[in-house]
Amino acid sequence: MTGKINLTDYQYHLPEERIARYGLPQRDQARLLVYHRGRIDHHRFNQLPHILPADATLFFNNTKVISARLYFQRKTGALIEIFLLNPATAGVSVYDTLSASDRVTYQCTIGNLKKWKDGELLQAHLTVKEHDLLLQARLLDRSARLVEFSWDNREITFGDILDQIGHTPLPPYLKRPDEPQDKQRYQTVYSKKPGAVAAPTAGLHFTETTLQELRDRGIAMQELTLHVSAGTFQPIKVDDISEHPMHREEVIVSRENIRALMEAPYPVAVGTTAMRTLESLYWYGVLLQQKPGIHFHITKDFPYHQTTDLPDLQQVCQTLLDEMDRQGVEKLHGTTEIFIYPGYRFRVCRGLVTNFHLPGSTLILLVAAFVGDDWRQIYNSALQQGYRFLSFGDSSLLLT
Numbered sequence: 001m002t003g004k005i006n007l008t009d010y011q012y013h014l015p016e017e018r019i020a021r022y023g024l025p026q027r028d029q030a031r032l033l034v035y036h037r038g039r040i041d042h043h044r045f046n047q048l049p050h051i052l053p054a055d056a057t058l059f060f061n062n063t064k065v066i067s068a069r070l071y072f073q074r075k076t077g078a079l080i081e082i083f084l085l086n087p088a089t090a091g092v093s094v095y096d097t098l099s100a101s102d103r104v105t106y107q108c109t110i111g112n113l114k115k116w117k118d119g120e121l122l123q124a125h126l127t128v129k130e131h132d133l134l135l136q137a138r139l140l141d142r143s144a145r146l147v148e149f150s151w152d153n154r155e156i157t158f159g160d161i162l163d164q165i166g167h168t169p170l171p172p173y174l175k176r177p178d179e180p181q182d183k184q185r186y187q188t189v190y191s192k193k194p195g196a197v198a199a200p201t202a203g204l205h206f207t208e209t210t211l212q213e214l215r216d217r218g219i220a221m222q223e224l225t226l227h228v229s230a231g232t233f234q235p236i237k238v239d240d241i242s243e244h245p246m247h248r249e250e251v252i253v254s255r256e257n258i259r260a261l262m263e264a265p266y267p268v269a270v271g272t273t274a275m276r277t278l279e280s281l282y283w284y285g286v287l288l289q290q291k292p293g294i295h296f297h298i299t300k301d302f303p304y305h306q307t308t309d310l311p312d313l314q315q316v317c318q319t320l321l322d323e324m325d326r327q328g329v330e331k332l333h334g335t336t337e338i339f340i341y342p343g344y345r346f347r348v349c350r351g352l353v354t355n356f357h358l359p360g361s362t363l364i365l366l367v368a369a370f371v372g373d374d375w376r377q378i379y380n381s382a383l384q385q386g387y388r389f390l391s392f393g394d395s396s397l398l399l400t
Contacts, residue, residue, distance in 0.1 A: 064191035067166025081111030094195035098159035195227035202271030268351030285316030296334020
């Protein structure tokens, strides 16, 4: 285990005017800071295919943001905001809840909670795909913020309902309501698997043109899935960061992903979510070697309690493939709470594409773990050069 982290060492001054409230009209015209072993250069994002190492393999998170913010009006007129976080039923995946056709239960954050009385049903009359229905929300557990949603038309799924009345779950630091354009703009062009309540924002800069240029230059690309939780925005409020409660996120990795990882000379994660997925995958292989057949779940501190005598990536990948053979599956489904902060030793990733993150956040700690004390040099340079910050801001390519 590493020594105690002083969170004040990972703060910096971020002026409000440097926070990008909207994405650029042309995604790939964002700026790109390139860091490689102490050197910093400045480019445009559309130059990425020409900057990446020729032997790089990019790993993208293909999760798709759902319209996770719902509004209900009480009979008194008070507005209740319900923000979906995670399915609350054990063993039920995000896919299962979105496919449900009668009721689901979610852990949520709730705006105006004090005005939602115990036993009170919130209701909304809807027309979805030309079907009329009554949607009801019931508060099951006030302290745990558990909400059951039910509706009276089995032709309609919960995913259909969210598409119809849900709002784009923009990060709170943007300090603006969502707008119609956000449904498309707060989404990567390669998003496929609905389930995230926050975008994997490093991917927002890619366009179809950029992706095609990567293919033309022979850069290998893989898609895996981590359904991003709103916990990614949760600030650290404790002096000892090891006590910070990490969010659990659903992970899906294919046999093709693992085989590509075995052969990848230079794995590059597109975003912190892809990085957490890849590093979690390594630790699941280690866990399987210790406890054959164990379910895929990585706790936040598991990596910090392991010995230095650990298997290499190829051995771990083979263990994962063997487990898939044993189960007779083509994909591994699991969850992770991995917490990457300074002192962590990376087992998979050699490069990272990522935006510029909030001061004192878990994401800053991840970046600092990856590049060491140079993180401050990187951020100072971005501030001096006028970069735009946070979800809709500019990008960086960090290479080790």
